Amino acid sequence: MKGLVLALACLQLAEGLVRINLKKGESIREKMRAAGVLDDYLKKIKYDPVKKYSSSKGHVVSEPITNHLDSSYFGEISLGTPPQKFSVLFDTGSSNLWVPSIDCKSPACFNHAKFKPSESDTFTPNGQSYNLSYGSGSLTVVLGSDTLKIQNITVTNQDFGLSTDEPTQPFYFADFDGILGMAYPSLAVGGIPTALQGMLQQDQLAQPIFSFYFSRQPTYEYGGELVLGGVDPRLFQGAITWAPVTQELYWQVTLDEFAIGQSVTSCCSQGCQAIVDTGTFLLTVPEEYIKGILQALGAQETSYGYAVDCSEIENMPPITFIIGGTQLPLYPSSYVLNSNGYCTLGIEVTYLPSQNGQPLWILGDVFLKEYYTIFDMAYNRVGFAPSA
The missing domain is CATH 2.40.70.10 (Acid Proteases)
Structure with a gap:
């Protein structure tokens, strides 16, 4: 209701x-x-x-x-x-x-x-x-x-x-x-x-x-929409999950936990922060977690990114972010980038230190393609809902 x-x-x-x-x-x-x-x-x-x-x-x-x-x-x-x-x-x-x-x-x-x-x-x-x-x-x-x-x-x-x-x-x-x-x-x-x-x-x-x-299937003429002054319910489905901004500098929220497949990693047991950044395309991971994540996803580091076998994409696990008590999964069809048959993870290491010392993630466009994202300046919060 x-x-x-x-x-x-x-x-x-x-x-x-x-x-x-x-x-x-x-x-x-x-x-x-x-x-x-x-x-x-x-x-x-x-x-x-x-x-x-x-x-x-x-x-x-x-x-x-x-x-x-x-x-x-x-x-x-x-x-x-x-x-x-x-x-x-x-x-x-x-x-x-x-x-x-x-x-x-x-x-x-x-x-x-x-x-x-x-x-x-x-x-x-x-x-x-x-x-x-x-x-x-x-x-x-x-x-x-x-x-x-x-x-x-x-x-x-x-x-x-x-x-x-x-x-x-x-x-x-x-x-x-x-x-x-x-x-x-x-x-x-x-x-x-x-x-x-x-x-x-x-x-x-x-x-x-x-x-x-x-858009999940962007073209040059239509890659998506920026809506100023509110939200458009035609662009999302389901309920909106709200997360308060933890530091009024970036649009930064608390990341409750992080899971790969069915395994909760406990990476954020001492607290994690996530910045919602439309100017960063990739998903960025704290440096201390990158090796474990690459191993769990079967990726190999190369000069052009973290490579995976294109034929195994369907068998790869979802990456799930828990924000505001809600699970926000990201499936391999979203986080694996296929460039003419060469597949890499849409992931890189977070390149700046956290302001408060907690591990810092950046939720870039790889994540935002799956979730309509609302920036509420009145209540200093960010909302996420599955994209339509």
């Missing part, structure tokens, strides 16, 4: 929802592999130390956790008057909004849309410069403000970054032009107001909620 009431409420609110169509492109990793530059790049980032930065309040926090190498879902926004269009990654693992600047001379900017301040009647320069560091690279941006539009949402005087220098690898290979961060304001470099803050302050959302649906 409770689920029925919620579904009816969602239907009543459907008129106020804003849906952004997400496209699915070839990932940066796939493009870099085809260009023959992936191996050298992976060796470089493996041995680079984790960077830190200071927020505007003087607190030191980890760099945004997003690793864009496998991210390939993006949608359209516009900035300026008249509007200048950009494809952006809607990223719950970071908080800054940026697009390339016309002044960017890096090769990575050559094949992307670039913002032209002189062609916008509403642009206001700021002059401040920041370095934005991600799990897959760093770039320099100069701040400005202008009108942000996403479908029928309009935010005036929205602060954003204009990249003046981008690393050729990996951003040259990205299908998206920039990034719209959707994590908490406390993660924003320089204390810059986030796009979501602008939407809320200017009453542009029907509810302080947004949600993601990733």
Whole structure:
């Protein structure tokens, strides 16, 4: 009955929802592999130390956790008057909004849309410069403000970054032009107001909620949907499992336990944390657990990932996450990636330390394709429901 009431409420609110169509492109990793530059790049980032930065309040926090190498879902926004269009990654693992600047001379900017301040009647320069560091690279941006539009949402005087220098690898290979961060304001470099803050302050959302649906069989034209202002009951089935955010930085929740097949691992007996990150494609595992998981799944480490026998996929066990007391299984058809007959696990080692010392997992798009995910800014919680 409770689920029925919620579904009816969602239907009543459907008129106020804003849906952004997400496209699915070839990932940066796939493009870099085809260009023959992936191996050298992976060796470089493996041995680079984790960077830190200071927020505007003087607190030191980890760099945004997003690793864009496998991210390939993006949608359209516009900035300026008249509007200048950009494809952006809607990223719950970071908080800054940026697009390339016309002044960017890096090769990575050559094949992307670039913002032209002189062609916008509403642009206001700021002059401040920041370095934005991600799990897959760093770039320099100069701040400005202008009108942000996403479908029928309009935010005036929205602060954003204009990249003046981008690393050729990996951003040259990205299908998206920039990034719209959707994590908490406390993660924003320089204390810059986030796009979501602008939407809320200017009453542009029907509810302080947004949600993601990733198609299990994505195409370039339709990879899924970002729903701003609520949830769409047509995109999920069954009840919603809610988990409170444990730290208002990333969208981070408690992972109660983790099971492979019928065997509960006890990996999280002392507590685990999981970050829900739309900007990370893979599922990431704490380093101390990776060997045991690979052994349980019969995987072998190679230079191109953790390989498994494609003929054995149907016999592999489900991986089950227990969140909010609910079992959320992930089946091999979801966590095994088949690339022209070469099968690898959609898994990598978590590349940043946990803020509180508990083992840290990242639930990326491999997981999110199976679960419609709701980000509730009013109650600081994340909801999961099986995708329709």
